[in-house]
């Protein structure tokens with residue numbers, strides 16, 4: 001072999017079987033075959049890989065992991081939470097079909113269904129899921145999908161998943177639940193009869209604010225269809241990000257335990273702060289805490305920007321779920337896309353602050369937040 005050829009084709013140690021402790025990163029766009037029989041074997045479903053947009057061991061590891069944690073037979077990863085939602089929706093509806101969605105969906109999801117899906121000829125009705133009779137009234141002959149979230153953002157309304165599942169079954173619809181805030185550590189919608197579970201793995205599953213990823217879990221047939229959409233739309237997750245997400249997910253239980261108990265402690269402490277009008281936290285869901293988001297509405301006398309300036313080491317970040325405590329201002333970030341009257345009806349005012357509780361010492365978090373409300377008074 002001449003140099004120019006050898007630099008590309010010299011036999012590499014990695015072509016031997018090496019038993020690494022963790023899955024290596026298959027940072028490759030495609031996979032090689034020994035002969036045409038092996039290639040044909042791929043199309044016959046022998047479980048080999050062809051091309052990373054179609055499938056990759058790292059992205060499959062993530063899909064399988066979350067399916068397992070959700071108690072679902074199958075799972076598939078996507079490039080973001082939104083692309084997982086898009087793939088899940090398009091696996092169920094086509095032009096001319098109708099979706100009934102919750103009016104308090106995550107802002108980006110709301111934008112996706114209201115702007116993009118309606119342009120594709122998919123009809124959408126947005127309705128409050130706190131009244132299942134209203135949801136049932138919104139169902140039409142062409143309705144195919146009910147879509148909500150297990151715990152909503154930012155006001156933490158807890159969905160009654162059994163009710164959503166039974167209404168879907170009664171009308172022969174597919175139910176889709178975004179389980180990002182609860183995570184499978186706290187809640188497994190598939191085991192309560194929900195057909196499709198979606199995650200922005202960007203949040204708790206990854207847990208370290210260093211990736212953008214999404215996952216869908218459900219039965220083989222639906223996930224197979226969703227996988228087809230991800231392949232055709234080019235919405236695949238990169239191997240490296242899948243690997244990082246799986247690495248983060250190993251500590252999901254430890255993080256959720258610590259972050260949820262911290263969140264409950266912080267929520268209790270903020271309840272006695274006179275400068276906070278309302279504390280939103282699902283206390284009723286367990287003594288150990290349920291989820292790590294605490295949302296507050298500051299008293300009218302508080303200057304919100306001064307409150308934000310007084311947060312010190314607590315960063316102002318328009319995301320959530322990292323190991324570090326951070327805050328966001330839903331009205332001007334995550335819920336910017338919602339019509340202002342919807343925000344008003346939902347109670348998302350300029351004084352609402354969403355706090356994503358991290359793994360720090362709970363008393364330090366409380367002290368910093370109390371300091372910020374003091375500064376907001378000045």
Ligand SMILES: *Cc1c(COP(=O)(O)O)cnc(C)c1O
Nearest residue numbers: 080081082106178180200202213
């Ligand atoms: C962040 C988020 C999404 C969107 O996920 P991306 O990974 O940003 O695409 C969807 N649903 C919820 C509840 C979220 O918090």
